[in-house]
Amino acid sequence: MYRQAxxxxxxxxxNSDKCDLCGCCVGICPEDAIELKESEISIIDERCTNCSxxxxxxxxxxxxxxxxxxxx
Amino acid sequence: MKDEYDIVVVGAGPAGSMxxxxxxxxxxxxxxxxxxxEVGYPVRCGEAISKAGIEEFIPINEKWISATINKFALISxxxxxxxxEYGDAFVLExxxxxxxxxxxxxxxxxxxxxxxxxxxxxxxxxxxAGVKYEFRGEQKEVKAKVVIAADGVESRVGRWAGLRxxxxxxxxxxxxxxxxxxxxxxxxTLYFYFGGNVAPNGYLWVFPKSGGCANIGLGxxxxxxxxxxxxxxxxxxxxxxxxxxxxxxxxAGGVPSIPTLKQISAPGIMIAGDxxxxxxxxxxxxxxxxxxxxxxxxxxxxESVKLNKPEHVFSYDVEWNNRLGKRHETFNRxxxxxxxxxxxxxxxxxxxxxxxxxNKRTLKSLFTVALFNNxxxxxxxxKVFI
Numbered sequence: 001m002y003r004q005a006x007x008x009x010x011x012x013x014x015n016s017d018k019c020d021l022c023g024c025c026v027g028i029c030p031e032d033a034i035e036l037k038e039s040e041i042s043i044i045d046e047r048c049t050n051c052s053x054x055x056x057x058x059x060x061x062x063x064x065x066x067x068x069x070x071x072x
Numbered sequence: 073m074k075d076e077y078d079i080v081v082v083g084a085g086p087a088g089s090m091x092x093x094x095x096x097x098x099x100x101x102x103x104x105x106x107x108x109x110e111v112g113y114p115v116r117c118g119e120a121i122s123k124a125g126i127e128e129f130i131p132i133n134e135k136w137i138s139a140t141i142n143k144f145a146l147i148s149x150x151x152x153x154x155x156x157e158y159g160d161a162f163v164l165e166x167x168x169x170x171x172x173x174x175x176x177x178x179x180x181x182x183x184x185x186x187x188x189x190x191x192x193x194x195x196x197x198x199x200x201a202g203v204k205y206e207f208r209g210e211q212k213e214v215k216a217k218v219v220i221a222a223d224g225v226e227s228r229v230g231r232w233a234g235l236r237x238x239x240x241x242x243x244x245x246x247x248x249x250x251x252x253x254x255x256x257x258x259x260x261t262l263y264f265y266f267g268g269n270v271a272p273n274g275y276l277w278v279f280p281k282s283g284g285c286a287n288i289g290l291g292x293x294x295x296x297x298x299x300x301x302x303x304x305x306x307x308x309x310x311x312x313x314x315x316x317x318x319x320x321x322x323x324a325g326g327v328p329s330i331p332t333l334k335q336i337s338a339p340g341i342m343i344a345g346d347x348x349x350x351x352x353x354x355x356x357x358x359x360x361x362x363x364x365x366x367x368x369x370x371x372x373x374x375e376s377v378k379l380n381k382p383e384h385v386f387s388y389d390v391e392w393n394n395r396l397g398k399r400h401e402t403f404n405r406x407x408x409x410x411x412x413x414x415x416x417x418x419x420x421x422x423x424x425x426x427x428x429x430x431n432k433r434t435l436k437s438l439f440t441v442a443l444f445n446n447x448x449x450x451x452x453x454x455k456v457f458i
Binding site for chain 1: 224247298302
Protein backbone atom coordinates (compact mmCIF):
# COMPACT_ATOMS: atom_id res chain seq x y z
CA MET A 1 0.00 0.00 0.00
CA TYR A 2 1.16 3.54 -0.80
CA ARG A 3 1.68 4.73 2.76
CA GLN A 4 3.47 1.64 3.90
CA ALA A 5 5.86 1.89 0.97
CA UNK A 6 6.44 5.58 1.52
CA UNK A 7 6.87 5.87 5.28
CA UNK A 8 5.87 2.58 6.76
CA UNK A 9 4.23 4.06 9.82
CA UNK A 10 1.02 5.84 10.75
CA UNK A 11 1.57 9.58 11.26
CA UNK A 12 -1.98 10.80 11.89
CA UNK A 13 -2.68 11.47 15.55
CA UNK A 14 -6.22 12.01 16.86
CA ASN A 15 -6.29 13.62 20.29
CA SER A 16 -9.30 11.95 21.85
CA ASP A 17 -9.43 14.53 24.65
CA LYS A 18 -10.00 17.31 22.11
CA CYS A 19 -12.14 15.31 19.66
CA ASP A 20 -15.86 16.08 19.66
CA LEU A 21 -16.78 12.93 17.66
CA CYS A 22 -18.46 15.08 14.99
CA GLY A 23 -17.57 12.87 12.04
CA CYS A 24 -16.18 15.50 9.64
CA CYS A 25 -12.98 13.47 9.19
CA VAL A 26 -14.94 10.24 8.68
CA GLY A 27 -17.01 11.92 5.95
CA ILE A 28 -13.99 13.23 4.03
CA CYS A 29 -11.62 10.26 4.49
CA PRO A 30 -11.06 8.91 0.96
CA GLU A 31 -9.91 5.52 2.29
CA ASP A 32 -12.69 4.79 4.81
CA ALA A 33 -9.91 4.61 7.39
CA ILE A 34 -11.65 6.20 10.39
CA GLU A 35 -14.02 4.39 12.72
CA LEU A 36 -16.46 6.48 14.78
CA LYS A 37 -18.58 4.93 17.50
CA GLU A 38 -20.77 6.68 20.05
CA SER A 39 -17.88 7.78 22.25
CA GLU A 40 -14.79 6.41 20.56
CA ILE A 41 -12.81 7.32 17.45
CA SER A 42 -9.91 5.44 15.91
CA ILE A 43 -7.84 5.22 12.75
CA ILE A 44 -7.76 1.92 10.89
CA ASP A 45 -3.98 1.57 10.56
CA GLU A 46 -3.96 -0.71 7.53
CA ARG A 47 -6.13 1.69 5.47
CA CYS A 48 -4.74 5.13 6.36
CA THR A 49 -2.34 6.62 3.79
CA ASN A 50 -1.32 9.65 5.93
CA CYS A 51 -2.95 11.92 3.31
CA SER A 52 -3.73 14.53 6.02
CA UNK A 53 -7.13 15.62 4.67
CA UNK A 54 -8.65 14.78 8.06
CA UNK A 55 -6.23 17.23 9.70
CA UNK A 56 -7.36 20.07 7.43
CA UNK A 57 -11.04 19.32 7.87
CA UNK A 58 -11.08 18.98 11.66
CA UNK A 59 -13.07 21.98 12.95
CA UNK A 60 -11.69 21.65 16.47
CA UNK A 61 -7.95 21.06 15.83
CA UNK A 62 -8.03 17.59 17.35
CA UNK A 63 -5.99 15.85 14.62
CA UNK A 64 -2.28 16.50 14.19
CA UNK A 65 0.56 15.21 12.04
CA UNK A 66 3.02 13.36 14.23
CA UNK A 67 6.24 12.67 12.36
CA UNK A 68 7.46 10.42 15.16
CA UNK A 69 4.73 7.93 14.27
CA UNK A 70 1.57 6.88 16.07
CA UNK A 71 0.45 3.62 17.63
CA UNK A 72 -3.07 3.04 16.21
CA MET B 73 -36.26 -8.49 18.28
CA LYS B 74 -36.54 -10.40 15.03
CA ASP B 75 -33.50 -11.31 12.95
CA GLU B 76 -35.17 -10.25 9.72
CA TYR B 77 -37.09 -7.10 8.73
CA ASP B 78 -38.39 -5.86 5.40
CA ILE B 79 -36.44 -2.62 5.85
CA VAL B 80 -33.55 -1.61 8.11
CA VAL B 81 -32.85 2.11 8.50
CA VAL B 82 -29.40 3.14 9.78
CA GLY B 83 -29.50 6.40 11.76
CA ALA B 84 -32.40 8.02 13.62
CA GLY B 85 -32.02 11.66 12.60
CA PRO B 86 -34.75 13.48 10.64
CA ALA B 87 -33.98 11.57 7.41
CA GLY B 88 -33.88 8.17 9.12
CA SER B 89 -37.05 8.76 11.11
CA MET B 90 -38.98 9.87 8.02
CA UNK B 91 -37.68 6.90 6.04
CA UNK B 92 -38.80 4.56 8.84
CA UNK B 93 -42.20 6.24 9.14
CA UNK B 94 -43.04 6.35 5.43
CA UNK B 95 -42.00 2.71 5.04
CA UNK B 96 -43.80 1.47 8.17
CA UNK B 97 -47.06 3.21 7.30
CA UNK B 98 -47.38 0.88 4.33
CA UNK B 99 -47.66 -2.04 6.72
CA UNK B 100 -44.25 -3.63 6.25
CA UNK B 101 -41.75 -4.38 9.04
CA UNK B 102 -39.14 -1.70 9.77
CA UNK B 103 -36.19 -1.57 12.17
CA UNK B 104 -34.29 1.70 12.78
CA UNK B 105 -30.82 1.47 14.37
CA UNK B 106 -29.15 4.45 16.09
CA UNK B 107 -25.53 4.39 17.25
CA UNK B 108 -25.97 6.89 20.09
CA UNK B 109 -27.72 6.04 23.33
CA GLU B 110 -30.38 8.66 22.74
CA VAL B 111 -32.29 9.83 19.65
CA GLY B 112 -31.71 13.55 19.02
CA TYR B 113 -28.52 13.93 21.03
CA PRO B 114 -25.91 15.31 20.61
CA VAL B 115 -27.30 18.13 18.47
CA ARG B 116 -24.94 19.19 15.68
CA CYS B 117 -27.02 21.85 13.97
CA GLY B 118 -27.77 25.59 13.73
CA GLU B 119 -31.44 24.54 14.11
CA ALA B 120 -33.09 27.08 11.76
CA ILE B 121 -35.80 25.83 9.38
CA SER B 122 -38.68 27.22 7.34
CA LYS B 123 -42.26 26.67 8.46
CA ALA B 124 -43.10 24.84 5.23
CA GLY B 125 -40.16 22.50 5.79
CA ILE B 126 -41.68 21.33 9.08
CA GLU B 127 -45.38 21.35 8.26
CA GLU B 128 -45.06 18.82 5.47
CA PHE B 129 -44.18 16.26 8.15
CA ILE B 130 -45.39 17.29 11.59
CA PRO B 131 -47.80 19.92 12.98
CA ILE B 132 -45.96 22.86 14.58
CA ASN B 133 -45.70 22.35 18.34
CA GLU B 134 -44.41 25.00 20.75
CA LYS B 135 -42.68 22.28 22.74
CA TRP B 136 -39.81 22.10 20.22
CA ILE B 137 -39.93 25.66 18.84
CA SER B 138 -37.18 27.73 20.45
CA ALA B 139 -37.68 30.98 18.48
CA THR B 140 -40.11 32.34 15.89
CA ILE B 141 -38.39 34.31 13.14
CA ASN B 142 -39.67 37.39 11.30
CA LYS B 143 -36.44 39.02 10.04
CA PHE B 144 -33.14 38.20 8.41
CA ALA B 145 -30.16 40.49 9.03
CA LEU B 146 -27.22 40.22 6.65
CA ILE B 147 -24.12 41.91 8.00
CA SER B 148 -21.41 42.92 5.57
CA UNK B 149 -17.69 43.03 6.44
CA UNK B 150 -17.81 46.78 7.23
CA UNK B 151 -20.58 46.13 9.77
CA UNK B 152 -23.58 47.53 7.87
CA UNK B 153 -26.76 45.57 8.46
CA UNK B 154 -29.18 44.78 5.65
CA UNK B 155 -32.42 43.73 7.35
CA UNK B 156 -35.25 42.06 5.46
CA GLU B 157 -38.65 41.00 6.71
CA TYR B 158 -38.99 37.24 6.46
CA GLY B 159 -41.70 35.39 8.28
CA ASP B 160 -42.46 31.71 8.47
CA ALA B 161 -39.19 30.45 9.89
CA PHE B 162 -38.24 28.93 13.22
CA VAL B 163 -35.27 27.99 15.33
CA LEU B 164 -35.85 24.50 16.68
CA GLU B 165 -34.97 22.64 19.82
CA UNK B 166 -33.54 19.79 17.75
CA UNK B 167 -33.11 17.43 20.69
CA UNK B 168 -36.87 17.46 21.27
CA UNK B 169 -37.76 17.75 17.59
CA UNK B 170 -35.78 14.65 16.55
CA UNK B 171 -37.36 12.77 19.43
CA UNK B 172 -40.87 13.66 18.20
CA UNK B 173 -39.99 12.65 14.64
CA UNK B 174 -38.77 9.26 15.85
CA UNK B 175 -42.01 8.85 17.78
CA UNK B 176 -44.03 9.42 14.60
CA UNK B 177 -42.09 6.52 13.03
CA UNK B 178 -42.73 4.36 16.08
CA UNK B 179 -46.44 5.26 15.93
CA UNK B 180 -46.58 3.69 12.44
CA UNK B 181 -45.02 0.51 13.76
CA UNK B 182 -41.28 1.00 13.25
CA UNK B 183 -39.05 -0.73 15.81
CA UNK B 184 -36.25 1.50 17.14
CA UNK B 185 -33.03 0.39 18.79
CA UNK B 186 -30.46 2.85 20.22
CA UNK B 187 -26.80 2.20 21.03
CA UNK B 188 -26.73 -0.09 18.02
CA UNK B 189 -23.61 0.62 15.96
CA UNK B 190 -23.75 -0.65 12.37
CA UNK B 191 -20.29 -1.85 11.32
CA UNK B 192 -20.86 -3.89 8.17
CA UNK B 193 -23.29 -5.11 5.54
CA UNK B 194 -24.66 -8.53 4.64
CA UNK B 195 -24.72 -9.42 0.95
CA UNK B 196 -26.63 -11.82 -1.23
CA UNK B 197 -24.42 -11.87 -4.32
CA UNK B 198 -24.07 -8.19 -5.26
CA UNK B 199 -27.24 -7.16 -3.49
CA UNK B 200 -27.19 -5.71 0.02
CA ALA B 201 -29.20 -8.09 2.21
CA GLY B 202 -28.89 -6.69 5.74
CA VAL B 203 -26.52 -5.16 8.27
CA LYS B 204 -24.04 -6.24 10.91
CA TYR B 205 -24.13 -4.25 14.13
CA GLU B 206 -22.70 -4.06 17.59
CA PHE B 207 -25.13 -3.88 20.48
CA ARG B 208 -24.04 -3.87 24.13
CA GLY B 209 -20.74 -5.48 23.29
CA GLU B 210 -22.25 -8.21 21.14
CA GLN B 211 -21.86 -8.57 17.39
CA LYS B 212 -25.24 -9.16 15.72
CA GLU B 213 -26.80 -9.43 12.27
CA VAL B 214 -30.18 -8.54 10.86
CA LYS B 215 -31.44 -9.35 7.39
CA ALA B 216 -33.39 -6.84 5.28
CA LYS B 217 -34.86 -6.60 1.81
CA VAL B 218 -33.76 -2.94 1.66
CA VAL B 219 -31.25 -1.05 3.83
CA ILE B 220 -31.70 2.74 4.04
CA ALA B 221 -28.46 4.45 5.08
CA ALA B 222 -29.29 7.71 6.84
CA ASP B 223 -26.08 7.62 8.83
CA GLY B 224 -25.20 11.28 8.55
CA VAL B 225 -22.19 13.25 7.45
CA GLU B 226 -19.93 10.49 8.82
CA SER B 227 -21.65 7.94 6.57
CA ARG B 228 -19.76 4.77 5.79
CA VAL B 229 -22.62 2.35 5.02
CA GLY B 230 -22.92 3.46 1.38
CA ARG B 231 -19.20 2.90 0.85
CA TRP B 232 -19.47 -0.68 1.98
CA ALA B 233 -22.04 -1.19 -0.78
CA GLY B 234 -19.51 0.11 -3.30
CA LEU B 235 -20.82 3.68 -3.66
CA ARG B 236 -18.18 6.40 -3.49
CA UNK B 237 -19.96 8.49 -0.88
CA UNK B 238 -17.07 10.32 0.75
CA UNK B 239 -17.06 14.12 0.49
CA UNK B 240 -14.04 15.93 -0.93
CA UNK B 241 -12.40 17.92 1.87
CA UNK B 242 -12.85 21.12 -0.14
CA UNK B 243 -16.62 20.57 -0.23
CA UNK B 244 -17.03 19.89 3.47
CA UNK B 245 -18.06 22.87 5.56
CA UNK B 246 -16.33 22.14 8.84
CA UNK B 247 -18.36 23.82 11.55
CA UNK B 248 -18.05 24.97 15.14
CA UNK B 249 -20.98 26.28 17.13
CA UNK B 250 -21.54 27.52 20.65
CA UNK B 251 -24.86 28.06 22.36
CA UNK B 252 -24.51 31.14 24.53
CA UNK B 253 -26.86 32.73 27.03
CA UNK B 254 -27.44 36.26 28.19
CA UNK B 255 -26.77 38.05 24.90
CA UNK B 256 -28.50 41.10 23.58
CA UNK B 257 -29.91 40.34 20.13
CA UNK B 258 -33.36 40.57 18.59
CA UNK B 259 -35.17 37.31 19.49
CA UNK B 260 -36.94 37.21 16.08
CA THR B 261 -33.96 37.81 13.78
CA LEU B 262 -31.57 35.38 12.10
CA TYR B 263 -28.19 37.12 11.75
CA PHE B 264 -25.76 36.21 8.96
CA TYR B 265 -22.24 37.66 8.96
CA PHE B 266 -20.16 37.69 5.77
CA GLY B 267 -16.55 38.47 5.01
CA GLY B 268 -13.07 37.06 4.67
CA ASN B 269 -12.13 37.74 8.28
CA VAL B 270 -15.30 36.28 9.76
CA ALA B 271 -16.10 33.22 7.66
CA PRO B 272 -14.28 33.00 4.30
CA ASN B 273 -16.31 31.26 1.56
CA GLY B 274 -19.23 30.87 3.92
CA TYR B 275 -21.07 32.74 6.62
CA LEU B 276 -21.27 32.97 10.36
CA TRP B 277 -24.69 32.61 11.93
CA VAL B 278 -26.22 34.01 15.08
CA PHE B 279 -29.60 32.35 15.55
CA PRO B 280 -31.71 33.32 18.58
CA LYS B 281 -33.09 30.73 20.96
CA SER B 282 -35.54 31.07 23.82
CA GLY B 283 -34.56 32.74 27.08
CA GLY B 284 -31.92 35.12 25.69
CA CYS B 285 -29.80 32.32 24.25
CA ALA B 286 -28.39 31.96 20.75
CA ASN B 287 -26.57 29.51 18.51
CA ILE B 288 -23.42 31.16 17.17
CA GLY B 289 -21.52 29.14 14.62
CA LEU B 290 -19.70 29.05 11.35
CA GLY B 291 -18.36 26.68 8.77
CA UNK B 292 -15.19 26.81 6.71
CA UNK B 293 -14.23 24.43 3.94
CA UNK B 294 -11.36 22.01 4.48
CA UNK B 295 -9.42 24.20 2.04
CA UNK B 296 -9.63 27.13 4.47
CA UNK B 297 -9.24 24.84 7.48
CA UNK B 298 -5.81 23.91 6.16
CA UNK B 299 -4.63 27.35 7.26
CA UNK B 300 -7.04 28.26 10.05
CA UNK B 301 -9.63 26.11 11.78
CA UNK B 302 -13.33 26.79 12.33
CA UNK B 303 -12.63 26.85 16.07
CA UNK B 304 -10.08 29.60 15.64
CA UNK B 305 -12.43 31.73 13.46
CA UNK B 306 -15.25 31.29 15.98
CA UNK B 307 -13.05 32.26 18.93
CA UNK B 308 -11.96 35.43 17.08
CA UNK B 309 -15.59 36.42 16.51
CA UNK B 310 -16.66 35.71 20.08
CA UNK B 311 -13.72 37.66 21.51
CA UNK B 312 -14.68 40.64 19.38
CA UNK B 313 -18.48 40.60 19.62
CA UNK B 314 -19.54 38.62 22.71
CA UNK B 315 -16.43 38.31 24.89
CA UNK B 316 -18.29 37.63 28.13
CA UNK B 317 -21.20 35.53 26.89
CA UNK B 318 -21.55 32.36 28.97
CA UNK B 319 -21.08 29.31 26.75
CA UNK B 320 -23.64 26.58 27.46
CA UNK B 321 -22.62 24.15 24.72
CA UNK B 322 -19.77 23.96 22.25
CA UNK B 323 -20.00 21.51 19.40
CA ALA B 324 -18.29 20.60 16.13
CA GLY B 325 -19.94 19.27 13.00
CA GLY B 326 -19.69 18.91 9.26
CA VAL B 327 -22.00 19.96 6.41
CA PRO B 328 -21.43 18.48 2.96
CA SER B 329 -21.95 21.62 0.86
CA ILE B 330 -22.34 20.21 -2.60
CA PRO B 331 -25.19 18.77 -4.67
CA THR B 332 -26.54 15.29 -3.97
CA LEU B 333 -24.45 12.24 -4.78
CA LYS B 334 -24.77 11.14 -8.40
CA GLN B 335 -26.09 7.76 -7.27
CA ILE B 336 -28.18 7.33 -4.11
CA SER B 337 -29.47 3.81 -4.65
CA ALA B 338 -27.92 0.46 -5.48
CA PRO B 339 -29.26 -3.10 -5.28
CA GLY B 340 -30.77 -3.49 -1.81
CA ILE B 341 -29.65 -0.09 -0.49
CA MET B 342 -30.70 3.58 -0.56
CA ILE B 343 -28.91 6.58 0.95
CA ALA B 344 -30.75 9.54 2.53
CA GLY B 345 -30.12 12.80 4.36
CA ASP B 346 -26.62 14.17 4.99
CA UNK B 347 -25.21 10.78 4.00
CA UNK B 348 -26.55 11.36 0.47
CA UNK B 349 -25.65 15.09 0.72
CA UNK B 350 -29.31 16.04 0.57
CA UNK B 351 -28.35 19.46 1.89
CA UNK B 352 -29.16 22.88 0.45
CA UNK B 353 -25.63 23.83 -0.65
CA UNK B 354 -26.34 27.57 -0.46
CA UNK B 355 -27.68 27.73 3.11
CA UNK B 356 -26.24 24.50 4.45
CA UNK B 357 -29.74 23.68 5.68
CA UNK B 358 -30.38 19.96 5.80
CA UNK B 359 -33.28 19.25 8.18
CA UNK B 360 -36.13 19.79 5.71
CA UNK B 361 -34.33 18.32 2.72
CA UNK B 362 -33.24 15.34 4.80
CA UNK B 363 -36.84 14.72 5.84
CA UNK B 364 -37.96 14.97 2.20
CA UNK B 365 -35.19 12.61 1.03
CA UNK B 366 -35.92 10.17 3.84
CA UNK B 367 -39.65 10.17 3.18
CA UNK B 368 -39.17 9.41 -0.51
CA UNK B 369 -36.64 6.68 0.30
CA UNK B 370 -38.97 5.08 2.85
CA UNK B 371 -41.98 5.10 0.56
CA UNK B 372 -40.08 3.79 -2.48
CA UNK B 373 -38.40 1.08 -0.38
CA UNK B 374 -41.77 -0.09 0.92
CA GLU B 375 -43.24 -0.10 -2.60
CA SER B 376 -40.30 -2.18 -3.77
CA VAL B 377 -40.93 -4.73 -0.98
CA LYS B 378 -44.68 -4.88 -1.60
CA LEU B 379 -44.29 -5.21 -5.37
CA ASN B 380 -41.46 -7.71 -4.85
CA LYS B 381 -39.48 -5.68 -7.39
CA PRO B 382 -35.97 -5.01 -6.06
CA GLU B 383 -35.12 -2.78 -9.03
CA HIS B 384 -37.89 -0.36 -8.01
CA VAL B 385 -35.47 1.23 -5.48
CA PHE B 386 -33.65 2.91 -8.38
CA SER B 387 -36.68 5.16 -8.99
CA TYR B 388 -35.68 6.95 -5.76
CA ASP B 389 -32.88 8.78 -7.62
CA VAL B 390 -35.33 10.14 -10.19
CA GLU B 391 -37.92 11.16 -7.61
CA TRP B 392 -35.36 12.94 -5.47
CA ASN B 393 -33.85 14.81 -8.42
CA ASN B 394 -37.25 16.01 -9.56
CA ARG B 395 -38.26 17.08 -6.06
CA LEU B 396 -35.08 18.84 -4.86
CA GLY B 397 -31.91 17.45 -6.42
CA LYS B 398 -31.98 19.68 -9.49
CA ARG B 399 -32.85 22.72 -7.38
CA HIS B 400 -29.83 22.06 -5.18
CA GLU B 401 -27.60 22.13 -8.26
CA THR B 402 -28.86 25.64 -9.01
CA PHE B 403 -28.31 26.68 -5.39
CA ASN B 404 -24.79 25.34 -5.63
CA ARG B 405 -24.02 27.55 -8.63
CA UNK B 406 -25.35 30.59 -6.77
CA UNK B 407 -23.25 29.65 -3.77
CA UNK B 408 -20.14 29.46 -5.92
CA UNK B 409 -20.91 32.97 -7.21
CA UNK B 410 -21.64 34.52 -3.82
CA UNK B 411 -18.89 32.82 -1.85
CA UNK B 412 -16.28 34.24 -4.18
CA UNK B 413 -17.43 37.82 -3.50
CA UNK B 414 -14.71 40.04 -2.07
CA UNK B 415 -15.30 42.01 1.12
CA UNK B 416 -15.61 45.17 -1.03
CA UNK B 417 -18.36 43.56 -3.06
CA UNK B 418 -20.32 42.60 0.06
CA UNK B 419 -19.92 46.16 1.36
CA UNK B 420 -21.09 47.64 -1.96
CA UNK B 421 -24.14 45.40 -2.03
CA UNK B 422 -25.08 46.38 1.53
CA UNK B 423 -24.58 50.09 0.75
CA UNK B 424 -26.77 49.89 -2.39
CA UNK B 425 -29.39 47.92 -0.51
CA UNK B 426 -29.58 50.45 2.32
CA UNK B 427 -30.43 53.14 -0.26
CA UNK B 428 -33.70 51.33 -1.00
CA UNK B 429 -36.61 52.73 1.09
CA UNK B 430 -37.06 50.62 4.20
CA ASN B 431 -40.53 49.37 3.31
CA LYS B 432 -39.25 48.00 0.00
CA ARG B 433 -36.35 46.01 1.40
CA THR B 434 -37.08 42.36 0.70
CA LEU B 435 -34.95 39.28 0.16
CA LYS B 436 -35.76 39.62 -3.52
CA SER B 437 -34.64 43.24 -3.71
CA LEU B 438 -31.43 42.25 -1.91
CA PHE B 439 -30.74 39.67 -4.59
CA THR B 440 -31.54 42.27 -7.26
CA VAL B 441 -28.91 44.57 -5.78
CA ALA B 442 -26.44 41.69 -5.62
CA LEU B 443 -27.05 41.13 -9.32
CA PHE B 444 -25.97 44.65 -10.25
CA ASN B 445 -22.65 43.69 -8.71
CA ASN B 446 -22.46 40.36 -10.43
CA UNK B 447 -24.69 40.05 -13.51
CA UNK B 448 -23.54 36.53 -14.33
CA UNK B 449 -25.50 35.27 -11.34
CA UNK B 450 -28.72 36.48 -12.96
CA UNK B 451 -29.64 33.27 -14.74
CA UNK B 452 -29.13 31.09 -11.67
CA UNK B 453 -31.00 33.40 -9.34
CA UNK B 454 -33.85 33.75 -11.82
CA LYS B 455 -34.27 29.98 -11.66
CA VAL B 456 -34.81 30.12 -7.91
CA PHE B 457 -37.70 32.52 -8.19
CA ILE B 458 -39.36 30.94 -11.22
